[in-house]
Amino acid sequence: MKVNLSRYLEENKQLTKKLVSALLEKFEYASVLATDTQGTRLTVDFSGSGVEDAMLAERGYVARVYNGIGYTEHSFNEFNEENFDEVLGAIVKTATSDLAKIGELKIAMSKYPLVNEEPLTQSFFGDVGILPESISVNEKLKKMSEMLEDAKKCSDLLIDFKVRYEEYHVCKAFYSKERELSQAYVFTTAGTLAVASKDDDIKYEHDGVSGQIGVEALGALKPMIKGIVHNAVEMLGAKRIEPGEYDVICDPKVTGLIAHEAFGHGVEMDMFVKNRAKGAQFIGKPVASSITQMHDGALSACNVASYLFDDEGTLGTDTKVIEDGVLKRGISDLLSAAKLKTTPTGNGRRETFERKAYARMTNTFFAPGKDRLKDMVASVEFGYLLESYNSGMEDPKNWGIQCMIAKGREIKDGKLTGKIVAPVLMTGYVPDVLKSISMVSGSELFLSGSGHCGKGYKEWAKTSIGGTYIKLRGRLG
Amino acid sequence: MLNRIVDMLNRSESVDEWLVSDKKIESSELFFVGSSLDMNRSKQVRHISVTVYKNFVSDGKEYKGSANTKLSPAMTQNEIAAKIEQAALAATFVKNPYYELAEPTDELIKHVESKFDSDALSSHLPKIVKSLYKRDEYENGQVNSCEFFLEKVDTRIRNSRGIDEQFSSYKGQIELVVDWKETGEEVEIIEIIDFSDLNSGKIEQIVADTLDNARLRAKALPMPKLSDIPVLLVKENVNEFLRYYIEKSNVSLVYQKYSDAKIGESLQGEEGEGDRLNITLLPEIEGSVMSRYIDEDGVKLHERELMKNGVLRRYHGDNRHSQYLGVNPTGVIGNVSVKGGSQVFAQFKEDPYLELRYFSDFQMDEWTGDFGGEIRLAIYHDGESKTPVTGGSIVGNIKDVQSDMLLSKELQQSGNYICPRGIKLFGVTVVD
Structure with a gap:
């Protein structure tokens, strides 16, 4: 089913264009991003259920103008014919008198070139199986409750089982002197969290499905329930790993976490501008083993972070970040690219219209290789198969990594022994980790877009991460 | 706008009870790379969050269903009415054990004092910027970049039991990144400073301490x-x-x-x-x-x-x-x-x-x-x-x-x- 652009954006198109025209009379560059994203989050668990608007649901505008030296922005969400002059005045004030107050401190202003846009008018309308609005909340909650009941039958050790479903209908329009872009697409995430407890021990497992799909996500989740409960229960009583360096095989989720945390953040090129990314010194140099290929981009895959244009009006691309182990290029927002004199890659993304745009990842993954998982396991004398993760943290400047991994399955003499360790903390120096990649499975590319990615400790955005199974040396604790 | 929403909620036959939170947010933001201003931003937004409740009995047990929705000031009367009705319908399918909403009391809520009350938001930022760069005085280390956010939030909370309270608050945040180079590779330290009152001395001290820790990290084995x-x-x-x-x-x-x-x-x-x-x-x-x-x-x-x-x-x-x-x-x-x-x-x-x-x-x-x-x-x-x-x-x-x-x-x-x-x-x- 085709996804439509919101009526609100259609109806306010002329008013928004009028604002851009009025700004262009005062500033050499002006653009407005208008957003109208509807999002709903449904939850069902042991203690009840919930229906609320999703975290990134938004309706509003952000205007950007060239103030003569650099760029100024103003975000607002009350905009109509009556308050048009008030909104215009607020933008002008921010770009002139507010800026002048800072200027009184004799602080230098970072000089940016004027954005040079090619003329472009383009639209994108996504396509999904079942549109969210075509199924009632009741029916969705009913499907989720059925999954909860299925889970309860799987184990008496569950203390909770959460089923979460989020649906977003994203609508955005971008207007500047040269550009008129619009897009509408739907993405959903459906996931579960199984929490098991025995004696004083609590363990949990989460999994789910995501993508530019509709309510069919719930159907895809249902067959996974039994496995998720089993995985949580089997972790009960698991001990900590004996700290040390091991041969490890990462499942596609952990592979994705490494791609995202270890390397993805380090090639966000606004960090190059700030001299905060070591990656800037490694362009054209080997950073990983020669069998490693890494991609990022709105067009690199179809998942929760796939779009026609980013939040600065730049078209999305597929960036081959690492080719045959060599760091080729980074990912950039519009202004970082202008500063660095590179071509923007369509990675300028905002948490919502209320926040600044930064260079952000989209769909980030290590591309499939040629190995078979069973050969990979057989090649390990003593090590672990690492599965699922809880969190990760980047360190672009000094290339440390921290991955909180849910569990490790022990491998001895090429066979899984059935022993589980949990949780597992993997740390290390990024090039050491990536250069140790010795096998990459040729299985189907897996992408997960169930979580949110932060930049540092804030600026949450939907991204997808993934890959296939990889084998490497890892420092575990 | 809030009165219109409350009126709709009171008149709706689908809504048994309700809770509304209305936040008007104004912000002033500065982004620095090194000691140069890279961008300035401002924000003027309003967020209205409405929770509607439905009370019902099922299998002899009392339940209270609820659904929450966000309303934008850009919505028309018809859109708001539709969102409320959709939430009310959704609430009927949410089966949570019954509970009572909070009741009003005569107690006055205290105002949290802040020096930011004294002037417009954009007037305070230069003072904070000054305090942040005051201790940026070393040869081998410096402020790499920082982001300033200062928000004023006017909140009003109302519910169907008669609660109607309002208060103002401030939310300041500085994301500070400092770097330092000794003989080895340059290193950085990140510090997040959250504040609701102007305390220049405290910010100066945090910058000094962070630079000192970056110096130590640069020497670390x-x-x-x-x-x-x-x-x-x-x-x-x-x-x-x-x-x-x-x-x-x-x-x-x-x-x-x-x-x-x-x-x-x-x-x-x-x-x-x-x-x-x-x-x-x-x-x-x-x-x-x-x-x-x-x-x-x-x-x-x-x-x-x-x-x-x-x-x-x-x-x-x-x-x-x-x-x-x-x-x-x-x-x-x-x-x-x-x-x-x-x-x-x-x-x-x-x-x-x-x-x-x-x-x-x-x-x-x-x-x-x-x-x-x-x-x-x-x-x-x-x-x-x-x-x-x-x-x-x-x-x-x-x-x-x-x-x-x-x-x-x-x-x-x-x-x-x-x-x-x-x-x-x-x-x-x-x-x-």
Whole structure:
């Protein structure tokens, strides 16, 4: 089913264009991003259920103008014919008198070139199986409750089982002197969290499905329930790993976490501008083993972070970040690219219209290789198969990594022994980790877009991460 | 607009009860690269959050369904009406045990004082910028970049029981990144400073301390192999560690059986010779962005003793889950005060130790008690000399260390916590 652009954006198109025209009379560059994203989050668990608007649901505008030296922005969400002059005045004030107050401190202003846009008018309308609005909340909650009941039958050790479903209908329009872009697409995430407890021990497992799909996500989740409960229960009583360096095989989720945390953040090129990314010194140099290929981009895959244009009006691309182990290029927002004199890659993304745009990842993954998982396991004398993760943290400047991994399955003499360790903390120096990649499975590319990615400790955005199974040396604790 | 919404809610036959939170937010933001202004931004937005409730009986049991929706000032009357009706319909399918909404009281809510009240937001930023760069005076290290956010939020909370309260608050944040280069590679330290009041001296001090820590990180050696060494948690890592107890005593976690904490029992276990925790929840701490005297449900907030000598005195948390547990709702109180312990911080350092200053991201899992993180800067004292070290990680579980942990006598304010300056832990695994 085709996804439509919101009526609100259609109806306010002329008013928004009028604002851009009025700004262009005062500033050499002006653009407005208008957003109208509807999002709903449904939850069902042991203690009840919930229906609320999703975290990134938004309706509003952000205007950007060239103030003569650099760029100024103003975000607002009350905009109509009556308050048009008030909104215009607020933008002008921010770009002139507010800026002048800072200027009184004799602080230098970072000089940016004027954005040079090619003329472009383009639209994108996504396509999904079942549109969210075509199924009632009741029916969705009913499907989720059925999954909860299925889970309860799987184990008496569950203390909770959460089923979460989020649906977003994203609508955005971008207007500047040269550009008129619009897009509408739907993405959903459906996931579960199984929490098991025995004696004083609590363990949990989460999994789910995501993508530019509709309510069919719930159907895809249902067959996974039994496995998720089993995985949580089997972790009960698991001990900590004996700290040390091991041969490890990462499942596609952990592979994705490494791609995202270890390397993805380090090639966000606004960090190059700030001299905060070591990656800037490694362009054209080997950073990983020669069998490693890494991609990022709105067009690199179809998942929760796939779009026609980013939040600065730049078209999305597929960036081959690492080719045959060599760091080729980074990912950039519009202004970082202008500063660095590179071509923007369509990675300028905002948490919502209320926040600044930064260079952000989209769909980030290590591309499939040629190995078979069973050969990979057989090649390990003593090590672990690492599965699922809880969190990760980047360190672009000094290339440390921290991955909180849910569990490790022990491998001895090429066979899984059935022993589980949990949780597992993997740390290390990024090039050491990536250069140790010795096998990459040729299985189907897996992408997960169930979580949110932060930049540092804030600026949450939907991204997808993934890959296939990889084998490497890892420092575990 | 708010009156129109309230009128619609009152007139709707689909809505039994309702709660509305109306926030008008104004912000001024500056982004610096080095000491140059890279961008300035402002924001003027309004967010109206509406929760509608439906009361019903099923199989002889009473239920209260609810659904929450966000309304934008850009919505038409028809759109708002449709959103309310959709939420009301959704609420009929949400089967939560019955509870009562918060009731109004005569008690006046206190205003949280802030120097930001004195002038327009954009007027304050130059003062903060000045204080931030005042200590940026070194040859080998500097402020790499920083982002300033200063928000004023005017909040009004109303519900169908008659609650109608309003208050203003400020939320300031600085994301500070400093770097330093000695003979090796350049390193950085990130510090997040949250504040609700203007305190230039405090910001200056944080910048100076962060630069000094970056200097130490630039000189740091790789983490050596260490075993059986006590570790000292400092700075905001203390908050994250102690957050375990705040979460374990929260009504929501107890009701959902993620916590088996019982009032009158020790949360730290009965054994061990460590310091016992004394924790109080406070509606206001000077400068904390979490300070307020009313929560989002409209429950008025007061000081509450949570733990005394390690023993849980009460549960705390939101209105709904408090009623499910049959306890008087404290409301969601945002600030935490933890009493100091038996030894001064200097005593912690009389024997070999590893002082953990910065992690990539120190995390406490409040469900399991597992904690850990990759170390960006620690100070290792081998009994004779002190060495800055980096890399490696710590891992542990709070249940294994809580009975013997020691709290420093000295206190620090870190964000929404007033708590011991340091915690000494024994038996934590240090991975090199």
